[in-house]
Amino acid sequence: MRFNRMLLSTTLVIVALVIQVSVLARLHLPGAVPDLVLLTVLGLALVYGHVGGALIGFGAGLLSDLAPPADHAAGRYALVLCVIGYLAGLAKPETGRLKSATGPMVVVVVAALGTTLLYAGVGALVGDDAARHVGLSSLLFTAALYDLLLAPFVVPGVMALARRAENDPLAETGSAAKASDVSSGWLSSGTGLRIGNQRGGLRIKAARSRMARAGRIKGVKRL
Structure with missing residues (x-):
């Protein structure tokens, strides 16, 4: 029992x-x-x-x-x-x-x-x-x-x-804690993906801006 x-x-x-x-x-x-x-x-x-x-x-x-x-x-x-x-x-x-x-x-x-x-x-x-x-x-x-x-x-x-x-409130609390852990894990992993995507997007934007700036500088030199 x-x-x-x-x-x-x-x-x-x-x-x-x-x-x-x-x-x-x-x-x-x-x-x-x-x-x-x-x-x-x-x-x-x-x-x-x-x-x-x-x-x-x-x-x-x-x-x-x-x-x-x-x-x-x-x-x-x-x-x-x-x-x-x-x-x-x-x-x-x-x-x-x-x-x-x-x-x-x-x-x-x-x-x-x-x-x-x-x-x-x-x-x-x-x-x-x-x-x-x-x-x-x-x-x-x-x-x-x-x-x-x-x-x-x-x-x-x-x-x-x-x-x-x-x-059994103890079991319910354990289940809720487990569910919160799982949900927090999903949220953290999802946040990581979003942060990674954001970082990748920032890198791409920075690279594009550098290329555009370099193009503008070359154009000036050609003039």
Whole structure:
């Protein structure tokens, strides 16, 4: 991944994680907690593709595993978001532009359901059966509902920032500098040609004036 992608992705994930832990988790909504980190990963994956989505999902999940008050094994959510980021990246439009909001909304709902199921499944493998006590059906419904309501305010903004960062101002500056070098080279070479032509013209004019002057002097002597 390029540096600007890494910097933007890290910044957005950290901001989303801080808001989720400090604000959304304290709302005490029934069922699941709105997953702002998941929506950020989805927005980036829809721009960067499946490889970028998998890498960003793994990093975001690992930060979520380590952020307090984490009560599960480290790496559990990293595995889940890595898979979800990879699958969401496969839905990246070929042209890079979305024709409608239907596709991203479907991706959000499927990702919310898939994240909850994968998280509960991995928890069952390691002996964590908390989802059974809370109610898996309630978690699935509330996770999809909260994420779907929050998605229009998060996913488009994340995608817009990711596309803007893809322009790479440093590369544009380098290209502009290269173009200016080329243009200045053309101008210098053209100026050299013009100066050479001017010098040649001056030489020819000087030679003609000398010949004319010599002719006038010879004429005077003949008289």
